Amino acid sequence: MPGSVRGASAAGLADADDTALVARAQEGYTAAFxxxxxxxxxxxxxLAFRLxxxxxxxxxxxxxxxxxxxxxxPGFDGRAAFSTWLHRVVVNQCMSTLRRRRPVPVPDDVERPAPVRTEQVVEERAxxxxxxRGVAGLPDDLRAALVLTTVLEQGYDEAGLLLGVPASTVRGRVARARRTLTAEMEGWS
Structure with missing residues (x-):
């Protein structure tokens, strides 16, 4: 039976689908989890790193x-895909982490020593x-919506599921985040 893990060895788990693995994990089969x-x-x-x-x-x-x-x-009921449910758990954990810490600036990428760069390259890096910095300075809810839809390419519906808000709220948050970033980046155009 395709996707089944009943009686399967740990090596055979790689061929099982998520639904079958979840069912086995709910039975206490740690190898499935x-x-x-x-x-x-x-x-x-x-997802966590971007947030x-x-x-x-x-x-x-x-x-x-x-x-x-x-x-x-054990409480996972399968109404959503396991990946969606797990991403929601990750987003919630990240939001808890963000609430516990003070805002800190996102460090710039480590720059490698380089030969003489053109003005354009220097300007692009800046x-x-x-x-x-603008993205890091966004409120947590706007940054999460922007990262999920833009960086991770989630649709508004799935981002809404992950954030626990309607898709229209995600759409509004993304629009506000973009307006804020556009205003902050005005001198760079």
């Missing part, structure tokens, strides 16, 4: 999110730093 973690950890980290702008905080948030997902898995 480990496979779900393996499948979804990279995307969960990307928190700190590698260490993102790693901690993802680890906490997976622990919470394991403990809350524009990029200004944009990153």
């Amino acid at each position: 480990e496979e779900l973690v393996r499948r979804h950890q990279a995307r969960a980290f990307t 928190l702008a700190d590698r260490g905080d993102a790693q901690d948030a993802v680890q906490e999110a997976f622990v919470k997902a394991w403990t809350k898995l 524009r990029g730093r200004a944009l990153r």
Whole structure:
């Protein structure tokens, strides 16, 4: 039976679909949950890193999110895809992290020593730093909506599910974030 993990070895879990793995994990089969973690950890980290702008905080948030997902898995009812549900857990963990910490500026990318750069390259780097600072300075709700829809390319509906708000609210938040960034970047056009 395709997608089934009943009686499957740990090696056979890689072929099972998420629904079958969730069902086995809900029965206490830890290898099935480990496979779900393996499948979804990279995307969960990307989401957390984009929301928190700190590698260490993102790693901690993802680890906490997976622990919470394991403990809350018995209550997962399958109305949403497992990945959507997990992303919601990650977003909630990131928002908790953001509430606990004071706002800190996003560090600029480490610049490599370079030979003489053209004026255009220098200006583009400065524009990029200004944009990153602008995104980091957005209120958490606007930044989360912008990151989910723009960076992670989620639709408004899925971003709304992850943030726990209607798609129209996500659309409004993204529009406000873009207006704010446009005003802040006005001198760079």
